[in-house]
Amino acid sequence: MDWLQLFFLHPVLFYQGAAFPFALLFNYLCITDSFSTRARYLFLLAGGGALAVAAMGAFAVLVFVPALGAVVLIHSLGPRHVHRPTFLFQMSWQTLCHLGLHYTEYYLQESPSTRFCITLSSLMLLTQRVTSLSLDIFEGKVEVASEAVGSESSLPKRLWKALPYCSYLLFFPALLGGPLCSFQRFQSRVQGPRSWDPRHSLWALTCGLQILGLECLKVAMRWAVSVGAGLTDCRHLQCVYVMWSMAGLFKLTYYSHWILDESLLQAAGFGSGFGGSTGEESFVPDADIWTLETTHKLSLFTRKWNHSTAQWLRRVFQQGRTWPLLQTFVFSAWWHGLHPGQVFGFLCWAVMVKADYLIHTFAKVSIRSQLMWLLYRTLTWAHTQLIIAYIILAVEARSLSSLWLLCNSYNSVFPMVYCILFFLLAKRKHKCN
Structure with a gap:
């Protein structure tokens, strides 16, 4: 029965349920065209940040760091070289976090923090989105303007360029669970018009x-x-x-x-x-x-x-x-x-x-x-x-x-x-x- 006790104590269900009204609100505001495209990206990103902090506490940093690192790699590397470094960086970070869980469970013989377990689950989903995006760029399905490290473009301009990718990696409907949504589909649904379907x-x-x-x-x-x-x-x-x-x-x-x-x-x-x-x-x-x-x-x-x-x-x-x-x-x-x-x-x-x-x-x-x-x-x-x-x-x-x-x-x-x-x-x- 130890397995079942570990498996069925899922606060993730609570947080997913709590995010439901905000998902409906986002869809409604998009249908009524009350949001600009940037506002939509910001709403999804802010919702993801708030949900991460609420569900993971201080462990949310373990999700924010690889997401930002992936965006930096995507903008720094060319399309033909972006996938492997991004994949290795993400899996290395996730493996280090899993080793922390191993250390707690097998060496210290202690039960891991529930928030840390939620963080690991979110990291696994983040790995899916990161690798899916890097493969899309590598295969030419998504075009990204590479930004050299010494580029003279202003910081606000760089941030606006990175916004869609940050929003995709951390958007709240997929942060804690859900089927993998490709970046193409995500971008199409954010930028495209919406209509209510009965x-x-x-x-x-x-x-x-x-x-x-x-x-x-x-x-x-x-x-x-x-x-x-x-x-x-x-x-x-x-x-x-x-x-x-x-x-x-x-x-x-x-x-x-x-x-x-x-x-x-x-x-x-x-x-x-x-x-x-x-x-x-x-x-x-x-x-x-x-x-x-x-x-x-x-x-x-x-x-x-x-x-x-x-x-x-x-x-x-x-x-x-x-x-x-x-x-x-x-x-x-x-x-x-x-x-x-x-x-x-x-x-x-x-x-x-x-x-x-x-x-x-x-x-x-x-x-x-x-x-x-x-x-x-x-x-x-x-x-x-x-x-x-x-x-x-x-x-x-x-x-x-x-x-x-x-x-x-x-x-x-x-x-x-x-x-x-x-x-x-x-x-x-x-x-x-």
Whole structure:
């Protein structure tokens, strides 16, 4: 139950809820054309600064420093050289902060400050926006006038030029959560005209009902988990139920958070269906619950889980020529903080995805009967859900003791089955080639 106590004490929900009226106010003022473009950028930036200070306290400096550093690098380096230094600077800063968390948890044996944990979460999201922006500049999608260090342009002029980038990196609807919004989409929504869409009210009602339903399910699931045995005292196949129910509770919490975060972006006018310009990048929601809960393909689940982050990871590593899948999952472990459970969980996930590709390719050419295909889909759906439950608990476990409890239970049979099939099918494929 220690994992659950750490996971469900989320003041982030309070701060996201508190930011909601300001997001609606911003959208309303843009619709009524009461704001100039600069005023819109300043409103979003000031809101981000205020939200950071309220949620993180003095730790907000740890977010402001890399954001300003990224803006300086963007304006100092040429488009062809901006991505790698910016990426390394941001990840180095984030890693130092994660090492501070490691020091507190593992060396001092103390519980980390809640505000510090919120800061780390915000830093991870900032890394997404920084790398997305630097890649856009590198690929020529966003043009930035490089500013030499000894340039004679006035300080106010430099600040106005940097305002859109500072505002993007710290704008309050995406500071503590939400799908990744590209700079192109952000700039288009800030600078472009707004109009009220009647579907806005229907969308808000739908999101509210979804969150309410998920919270009711969480209450029921939390009660089932609290009255049952844990991984420390479960026996044999009972551990499978314990793993499934605990992972289900984690998933429901993720879904609820993602929908709330997406709602905040939508309320501010950065979501889908609110007067976007032609050619604008599409809005990618993180919570495709139907696909996640019904797919029998682990690879499809992986692409849809935290969808905008999955797209961001593929974009960063899609040009890698050697082991791009492994690079992606190794970086995911690094980005999340390199806790023991995270390293094990993401490496296990990489092997499972590779096995999933081979298994479904083999089944596609081998299964002819409709009945056998239905049985195959049912079994692989159940196996996919159980493997994902195993990975979620491994990633959330963090410590070696909690990870050992999971690995030493009957639940390890499920990833082992895919590992065995992976080696057998890989050997068969090698012989055929």
